[in-house]
Amino acid sequence: MLSILIPVYNYDVLKLVLELKRQADNLGIIYEILAQDDAGKNCIEENSQINLLENCSFFINNENLGRGKNINSLCLKSKYEYVLIMEADAFPENEFYLKNYIDLIPQTPSVVFGGVTYPDIIPAKEKMLRWKYGIKRETKPLNYRLENNYDFVFTWNSLLKKEILLQFPFPEFMLEYGYEDLIFIENLHSNSIPVMHIENLLVHYNDENSFEFIEKTKRAVKNLHRLTQFHKIDPKKIRLTKTYEHLKKLHLTGITRVFFKSTKNLIIKNLTSKNPNLYLLDFYKLGYYCDLKK
Numbered sequence: 001m002l003s004i005l006i007p008v009y010n011y012d013v014l015k016l017v018l019e020l021k022r023q024a025d026n027l028g029i030i031y032e033i034l035a036q037d038d039a040g041k042n043c044i045e046e047n048s049q050i051n052l053l054e055n056c057s058f059f060i061n062n063e064n065l066g067r068g069k070n071i072n073s074l075c076l077k078s079k080y081e082y083v084l085i086m087e088a089d090a091f092p093e094n095e096f097y098l099k100n101y102i103d104l105i106p107q108t109p110s111v112v113f114g115g116v117t118y119p120d121i122i123p124a125k126e127k128m129l130r131w132k133y134g135i136k137r138e139t140k141p142l143n144y145r146l147e148n149n150y151d152f153v154f155t156w157n158s159l160l161k162k163e164i165l166l167q168f169p170f171p172e173f174m175l176e177y178g179y180e181d182l183i184f185i186e187n188l189h190s191n192s193i194p195v196m197h198i199e200n201l202l203v204h205y206n207d208e209n210s211f212e213f214i215e216k217t218k219r220a221v222k223n224l225h226r227l228t229q230f231h232k233i234d235p236k237k238i239r240l241t242k243t244y245e246h247l248k249k250l251h252l253t254g255i256t257r258v259f260f261k262s263t264k265n266l267i268i269k270n271l272t273s274k275n276p277n278l279y280l281l282d283f284y285k286l287g288y289y290c291d292l293k294k
Contacts (some may be wrong), residue, residue: 001029001030001031001080001081001082001102001105002024002029002030002031002032002080002081002082002083002084002098002101002102002105003031003032003034003075003078003079003080003082003083003084003162004020004024004031004032004033004034004083004084004086005034005036005071005074005075005078005083005084005085005086006033006034006035006036006074006086006087006088007035007036007038007067007070007071007074007085007087007088008035008036008037008038008040008043008047008088009037009038009040009067009088010037010040010041010042010043011040011042011043011088011089012043012046012047013035013043013047013050013088014046014047014049014050015091016086016088016090016091017033017035017050017053017056018053019091019092020033020086020092020098021033021053021054021055021056023092023095023096023097023098023099024055024098027098027099027102029098029102030080031055031080032055032056032057032078032079032080033050033053033055033056033057034056034057034059034074034077034078035047035050035056035057035058035059035088036058036059036060036061036070036073036074036077037058037059037060037061038061038064038065038066038067038070039060039061039062039063039064039065040060044060057077059077061073066172066176066180067170067177067180068169068170068171068172068180068184069170069172071085071165071170072165072169072170072172075162075165075166075169076166078162080162081161081162082105082159082160082161082162083159083160083161083162083165084101084158084159084160085155085156085157085158085160086156086157086202087156087157087202087204089204089205089206089207090116090156090157090202090203090204090205091202091203091205092201092202092203093117093201093202093203097114097200097202100114100198100200101114101159101200104159104196104198108161109159109161109194109196110160110161110164110193110194110195110196111158111159111160111161111164111188111193111194111195111196112158112159112160112195112196112197112198113145113152113155113157113158113195113196113197113198114157114158114159114198114199114200114201114202115139115140115142115145115157115197115198115199115200115201115202116134116138116139116154116156116157116201116202116203116204117139117201117202117203117204118131118134118135118138118139118203118204118206119131119203119205125273125274126209126210126211126272127207127208127209127210128210128273128274128275128276129210129213129214129271129272129276129281130206130208130209130210130212130213131206132276132278133213133278133281134204134206136278137153137278138153138154138204140152140153142197142198142199145197146197149194149195149197150185150186150188150189150195152185152195152197153181154181155170155181155184155185156202157200157201157202164188164193168184168187168188168191168193170183170184171183171184171232173232176219176222176223176226177216177219177220177223178219178220178221178222178223178224179220179223179224179227179233179238182233182237182238183227183232183233186234186237210271210272210276211272214268214271214272214284217281217284217285218288221240221285221288221289221292222292224238224240224241224289225289225292225293228241240285240286240289241289243286244286244289244290244293247286247290253290253293253294254290254294256286256287256290257287257290257291257294259287260283260284260286260287260288260290260291261287261291264284264287267280267281267283267284268284271284
């Protein structure tokens, strides 16, 4: 009935697997849980214990595939009609998480997205940026998602028919972080694959500090630059590239780049403070993109 897919990179997912297994066993369903580390070096001993659990398997890639290709690989290993894409550093909000998805399967949905939330506890100063970004930019209420079916940022916490993922896999040309979810979602949209939205939240326990998140953001922007160069992504679909094109028409990209380079240290000081301004993060991304495009 259900294959649960958990792409992993240097993260201990044993606790998550145990919780999913407990819920699945209580439901009495046919299932499997497949976790696969993308050539990481950490938490291997902990995650290897997954292989001792019934209906659960842990694999290790010999080489780094990238997140999208890792999910595709897990899909090919799976054996059931529906696949549930998870995130290694997330956890079900309640004990009915799997039941809420299983109850929908008789309706034969193509794609279901359950939503995401973040812990209520305010983190330490050094981790404030990622937490605030998640709260403000990634947590979207159900009524918004119902009105904007294909605007759900990322694909984890998604239940899909396996045949959909096989027909429209994640882009395998992407090894770097950033925008693989958007390409996948746009592919669903352009092929009129319906997306159902429900309130079945995963809590995202992302542990990145602010400096790590800024570097990760820069990698994503650099990847976006490459994707637009090689026409792998439509610039009209991305707010950052749309803004850049607007500035370009007004001949303001040079000024933006100069202002970014002269203020980026002050921006980073704010972004790593206890009260980071997300609009400054937006400008940092825009300025960095302008610098890449010079």
